[in-house]
Amino acid sequence: MSVLIYIDQAEGQIKKSSFEAASYGAKLAEQTGTTAEALVLGNVSDDLSALGKYGIKKVHHVADAQLDHLDAQLFIKVIAEAAAASQADIIVLSANVNGKAIAPGLSARLKSGLVAGAVALPDTSNGFVVKKGVFSGKAFANIRINSPIKIISLTPNAFTPVLGEGVAEVAPFTATIEAPKVKVTATNKVKGQIPLSEAELVISGGRGLKGPENWGMIEELAQLLGAATACSRAVADAHWRPHHEHVGQTGGSIAPNLYFAVGISGAIQHLAGVNRSKTIVVINKDPEAPFFKAADYGIVGDAFEVMPKIIEAVKKLKGK
Amino acid sequence: MKILVCISKTPDTTAKIAFADNNTKFAADGVQWIINPYDEWYALVRAIELKEKDPSTIIHLINVGGADADPIIRKALALGGDEAIRVNTDSTDSFTIASQIANVAREGGYELIFTGKETIDYNGSSIGGMVAELLDMPFVSLATKFELAGNMATITREIEGGEEVAEVNIPVVVSCQKGMAEQRIPNMKGIMGARTKPLKVVEPAAVEALTSIERFELPPAKAGVKLVSPDNPEELVRLLHEEAKLF
Ligand SMILES: Cc1cc2nc3c(=O)[nH]c(=O)nc-3n(C[C@H](O)[C@H](O)[C@H](O)COP(=O)(O)OP(=O)(O)OC[C@H]3O[C@@H](n4cnc5c(N)ncnc54)[C@H](O)[C@@H]3O)c2cc1C
Ligand SMILES: Nc1ncnc2c1ncn2[C@@H]1O[C@H](COP(=O)(O)O)[C@@H](O)[C@H]1O
Numbered sequence: 249m250s251v252l253i254y255i256d257q258a259e260g261q262i263k264k265s266s267f268e269a270a271s272y273g274a275k276l277a278e279q280t281g282t283t284a285e286a287l288v289l290g291n292v293s294d295d296l297s298a299l300g301k302y303g304i305k306k307v308h309h310v311a312d313a314q315l316d317h318l319d320a321q322l323f324i325k326v327i328a329e330a331a332a333a334s335q336a337d338i339i340v341l342s343a344n345v346n347g348k349a350i351a352p353g354l355s356a357r358l359k360s361g362l363v364a365g366a367v368a369l370p371d372t373s374n375g376f377v378v379k380k381g382v383f384s385g386k387a388f389a390n391i392r393i394n395s396p397i398k399i400i401s402l403t404p405n406a407f408t409p410v411l412g413e414g415v416a417e418v419a420p421f422t423a424t425i426e427a428p429k430v431k432v433t434a435t436n437k438v439k440g441q442i443p444l445s446e447a448e449l450v451i452s453g454g455r456g457l458k459g460p461e462n463w464g465m466i467e468e469l470a471q472l473l474g475a476a477t478a479c480s481r482a483v484a485d486a487h488w489r490p491h492h493e494h495v496g497q498t499g500g501s502i503a504p505n506l507y508f509a510v511g512i513s514g515a516i517q518h519l520a521g522v523n524r525s526k527t528i529v530v531i532n533k534d535p536e537a538p539f540f541k542a543a544d545y546g547i548v549g550d551a552f553e554v555m556p557k558i559i560e561a562v563k564k565l566k567g568k
Numbered sequence: 569m570k571i572l573v574c575i576s577k578t579p580d581t582t583a584k585i586a587f588a589d590n591n592t593k594f595a596a597d598g599v600q601w602i603i604n605p606y607d608e609w610y611a612l613v614r615a616i617e618l619k620e621k622d623p624s625t626i627i628h629l630i631n632v633g634g635a636d637a638d639p640i641i642r643k644a645l646a647l648g649g650d651e652a653i654r655v656n657t658d659s660t661d662s663f664t665i666a667s668q669i670a671n672v673a674r675e676g677g678y679e680l681i682f683t684g685k686e687t688i689d690y691n692g693s694s695i696g697g698m699v700a701e702l703l704d705m706p707f708v709s710l711a712t713k714f715e716l717a718g719n720m721a722t723i724t725r726e727i728e729g730g731e732e733v734a735e736v737n738i739p740v741v742v743s744c745q746k747g748m749a750e751q752r753i754p755n756m757k758g759i760m761g762a763r764t765k766p767l768k769v770v771e772p773a774a775v776e777a778l779t780s781i782e783r784f785e786l787p788p789a790k791a792g793v794k795l796v797s798p799d800n801p802e803e804l805v806r807l808l809h810e811e812a813k814l815f
Contacts (some may be wrong), residue, residue, distance in 0.1 A: 258728060317732075320697065320707045343693075345726055349709040352697030356666060361778030364662070364692045377782050384688050386585040390782040429706045433722075434733040443729030449814065473815050491712070491747055492726070497581050497688055498605050498746060506814045517581045520688070523787075527812050529804070530793070540793050545807060549798025561805035562815075 251277040252336035253286045253304065254327055256346045260293040264446050265342035267302055269402050271409035273340035274303025275369055276400075280338070287330045287421070289323060290315040300414030308334065308421035319428035320349040326423040328357055333421070336397070343401035344445065351401040361393035367406040367524075370398075384497050384520035404445055405503045406524075444493065447476030449506045450525070452495065454480040454518075456511020456532065456551060460488035465555040466510060472562045478502070478522075480512045496521035510551050514539020531555070570626045571615045572678040574669060574696070575644050575652075576604040577637045578689045587784040594689070594784070603640045606684025606745055608647070613749035614714055615682055616648035626650050630672055632665045634658045638767065646754035646762035653768045660690060661777035666698030671773050673703055679738040680721075685710055685745035693743070700741035708734060712747030 253273035255266045270286060277284035285306045286299050296307045308330050315326070327350065331339055339354065341347040343365045355362035363378040367388065371377045376398055382389045393399075444450065451470040453463060463477075470477045477493060484494035495502055497517035507525035511532065512518060519542055522528070530543040533550050540546050547554055579585075580600040588595040603612075612629070619625040629644050629652040631637045641652045655668040673681060681703075683696035693709075700707030712731060713724035719737050726732075726745070754762075796804040808814045 263728065317734075320700070320709070321704075324701060345710055345728060348693045349697060349707060352662065352666075352692075352694035353701035353707060355663060355694070355778070356698040356701040359663075359778065362662065362694060363779065364694050380691075382690055382784070383579075383585045384691060386787075387587075388785045388787065389690075390785070392780050392782045393778065394780065395778045430708060430734045430736045432732055432734050435727070435730065436732070437727070437730035441729060445728055492730070494746065498609070501691075506808070506812075520581070527808075527814060529808065540795075542790060543793040544790070544812070545796065545804060546793045547796050547798050547801060547804060549801075554798055554801045557801040558805055561802040565805060565809060565815075 249282040250334045250336050251280070251282055251284045251338040251340060252331050252334050253284060254339065254341040254350070255286050255288045255299070256342055256344060257288065257290060257292050260291055262292065262294050263342065263344060265344040265404040267409050268404065268407050269340050269342040270299055270302040270304055272369065272402050272407045275410065276338060276340065277303070279369065279372060285334045285336070286416070287327060289326060296418045297415050300416035301411050302409055303412060303414065304416045307416045307418045309418055310421050310423050312425050314425055314428055317428070317432035318346050318349060319430040320353055322426060322428050323350050324353040324357055326425065327354055329423045330421055331358070331397070339397065339399045341401045343403050347401045351399060355399050358397055358399070359395060360397035360399050361395045362399040362401065363391045363393060364401045365403045366400045367403050370400070381524060385501065385523045386520065403503065405448070442474065442476040444476045444478055444495070444500055444502060447502070448504050449473050449475035450478050450502060450504045451475045451508045451510070452478035452480070452512060453483060453510050454512030455482045463489065465559060469508070469555070469559050469562065472559065472566060472568070475506070480518050509539060510555065512539060513537050514542060569622065569624070569680070570628065570676060570678045571618065571680040571682065572628050572630055572673055572676060573607070573612050573615050573649065574681070574683040575607045575612070575629050575631045575641060576684070576687050577601050577631065577633055577640045578604040578687055581605070581688065585786070591783045591785060592781065601636070601640055603644055604684050604687050606686065608644065609751040610744035610746065610748040611682035611684050612644055612647055612649070613752050614744060617749060618716065619648070628653060628676060628678070630655070630669055632657060632659065632668045641767055642762050643754065645765045645767070646758040647752060648758065649765070651766040651768065653770060655772050656769050657772035659777065660781050661779050662692045662694040662698060663778045664775045666695050666702060667775040668772050669695065670699050670702035672770065673699065681705070681741040683741070683743045685743050696741050696743040703741070705739050705741050706736050707741045708736060709743045711742050711744050714742060714744070714748060
């Protein structure tokens with residue numbers, strides 16, 4: 249028996265969300281009295297033995313260039329082979345973009361129950377029950393998995409990795425690799441920016457900012473803090489900001505440590521994408537803005553007066 | 569070409585979320601039901617656009633659910649599907665739903681199967697990937713663009729911090745999100761026409777659920793907002809630094 253954790257990478261680097269999955273899987277192995285093993289697909293530049301720090305005992309690595317890009321069908325077959333080889337009874341992945349593509353198919357292939365988007369370790373006191381977010385962050389459901397093999401995809405930013413001292417054994421794993429049917433022909437990443445889904449701090453703007461020309465203060469604060477930028481749907485729809493920044497019910501769903509909302513009313517559909525954030529700060533000139541009800545800190549004031557002072561104070565704090 | 573669009577029924581985005589029967593069921597009283605926004609705005613509308621380009625295209629809609637889903641299926645037909653199939657069973661287990669869809673799809677011989685990115689109630693983001701695996705078809709998830717030339721689909725999908733373009737031969741299963749298409753409103757002709765379009769009800773195949781919902785819970789209430797004076801925004805920075813320890 250083992251817990252097998254699928255480690256996702258992009259351009260040879262392990263994603264932050266996969267370190268969270270590694271640590272979660274290792275804790276789960278401890279809880280169930282088994283060992284945590286990891287599976288890495290494709291070429292990587294990171295030192296895989298360092299996964300030991302997250303509690304991984306053994307890393308299976310399939311260093312095949314055909315696995316550098318995602319073809320869900322192919323990845324599922326390889327993960328299923330590795331799961332069989334390591335006799336995994338629990339498989340953990342991050343519910344990041346690739347995890348969302350892989351986990352369901354793996355569940356169907358292995359006829360094994362999946363909880364997609366777990367937010368906590370399972371309760372194993374009576375069976376196997378995993379908590380996940382439902383109703384777009386407005387509630388949680390505790391889901392029982394009834395099959396012998398259990399699959400969990402972990403919501404990014406929901407579990408803080410626990411770091412230790414270990415060094416993992418790294419071993420090549422030989423899997424049957426068919427030619428991928430999905431061929432990636434181009435990758436367009438926004439250079440130099442922190443991906444919204446992985447960001448711990450997020451600065452976000454709404455229609456209260458009046459126009460795209462006023463986004464300088466959002467970007468400056470984000471840059472000072474190493475934060476990502478986001479926006480409301482109204483802003484993305486008006487083409488003031490790119491669509492990938494749109495958060496909410498019909499946009500991205502995020503759970504950063506800080507969500508800093510400027511000039512956003514806090515409509516229920518907006519909240520649906522951000523209400524799992526650990527701390528919410530709201531700057532809005534309307535004391536009745538619904539966002540204040542979901543906020544931890546707030547200023548009732550004009551963003552154009554308040555934001556420059558906030559930026560100055562952060563600069564001072566950072567010694568800039 | 570034949571396209572299958574998976575349509576689910578979800579509570580309206582402003583619905584009050586509450587639970588009944590000892591927190592084991594969603595309290596549906598007075599809730600207004602809608603087509604899951606991703607299914608309607610992106611999956612269905614993109615399928616309709618493909619049909620507008622190639623009128624020989626046939627669009628089938630599928631829903632796995634009870635008769636209470638019929639109104640939203642009719643609305644989807646009003647937007648543009650040719651015919652709908654409802655598999656008459658209620659389930660919250662993704663594998664059960666996906667298996668029912670796969671059974672219908674196997675018979676139908678579809679070249680494209682579109683789903684939404686996720687349902688806004690159960691947020692599984694799972695059905696599409698499961699259907700693809702059950703049918704042994706490629707799966708491209710979180711698509712923001714979809715183009716078809718002959719048998720070759722060119723699909724743009726979300727990755728962390730950007731997008732990726734992928735090519736794949738049909739048949740393929742695609743989960744759709746913002747960018748694929750623009751929301752449409754059904755017109756009178758569509759609404760009238762939808763009344764006579766076929767809505768076939770089929771009985772489910774026996775499938776054993778892999779998961780079951782034990783109980784729901786609501787998040788703990790927020791302690792309330794700590795307001796800082798607009799004359800002293802520096803205080804907010806201090807609180808975030810010293811009290812919340814965010815930076
Ligand atoms: C089915 C459905 C799905 C939806 N999905 C989403 C979604 O995913 N994400 C999303 O964001 N929305 C979504 N919406 C839209 C949502 O209902 C709101 O319309 C939208 O969030 C409003 O954006 P906003 O807060 O930026 O703009 P507004 O509602 O116009 O609010 C602007 C705010 O800025 C404040 N303001 C104005 N001037 C200043 C100033 N100088 N300083 C400080 N504050 C100021 C105002 O007081 C106001 O509160 C959805 C709607 C529907 C029906
Ligand atoms: N009961 C259902 N009937 C038909 N399609 C569904 C059903 N549930 C989910 N889907 C489709 O699968 C997508 C993803 O759903 P989910 O995996 O539940 O997040 C939805 O956007 C729909 O397109």
